[in-house]
């Protein structure tokens with residue numbers, strides 16, 4: 001680095017193109033060819049790479065269209081640039097990973113041709129399919145979720161089934177931050193696609209989700225987990241909700257309601273200290289109670305006692321969660337209470 005800008009004059013076999021030199025924020029100018037060379041190098045210090053990626057983010061934020069027109073002058077340079085940025089996701093430095101994700105997203109948002117969106121999508125997809133160790137997958141999965149949030153349809157181009165299977169299967173990886181990122185990516189994928197997932201996919205996702213959330217989970221995992229649960233319940237459709245619970249445990253003698261694992265989870269959500277987790281858990285409750293068979297299973301488990309205790313304790317916040325949900329079917333629930341001889345419990 002020199003006082004004039006980021007250059008490596010001693011290495012220049014031929015001078016770098018002045019067209020690829022852009023005004024920068026903390027430097028008079030930034031030579032993009034030099035920047036890419038530094039980012040490609042395996043031995044460059046993390047501090048220097050963080051500095052370069054930070055400058056690139058600021059330049060793209062300032063005038064993304066100008067930046068794109070400059071890097072597009074040479075197609076092979078554009079590809080080299082994208083590759084150099086994606087390479088930073090493999091760094092072990094979390095700040096550098098975050099900066100790299102940020103510059104990717106700034107570029108995607110400015111690029112109306114969606115070429116960079118497709119390129120980054122294919123790159124992260126490739127890395128995830130290679131079954132990297134869980135910790136190495138995290139930055140790629142976070143970027144994937146954001147790309148899908150930007151435009152799932154444009155990113156996947158109709159090729160999403162293999163990705164969906166990978167995401168569902170990877171929920172079994174016992175790393176809360178990765179599980180949380182996978183859940184987010186799955187919700188964004190389903191939100192952006194024109195068709196709903198198949199029943200067998202929803203069942204697998206439900207099974208993996210229950211296993212991921214049953215142990216004590218981080219706030220992010222709980223929140224994204226309940227958003228994913230809501231997405232599964234909504235995609236399955238009210239009439240077919242009961243199909244989600246046939247996990248084939250083979251334990252015919254079990255006295256437990258088929259919905260017990262899920263009602264336990266929902267209670268965990270309703271009792272959570274975070275208001276957003278509570279509210280999302282309440283929305284999931286409403287969806288479960290909209291199906292008569294599932295609602296009866298919920299009442300066969302200790303969900304009914306929990307509700308009555310909540311009412312008896314006058315825990316209004318939780319009551320609002322339960323009964324204040326939009327179009328919550330109070331009449332249906334009360335008639336189910338009556339049918340199960342539970343409704344009279346509070347009568348004098």
Ligand SMILES: [Zn+2]
Pocket residue numbers: 006007008016031032033034035
């Ligand atoms: Zn240069």
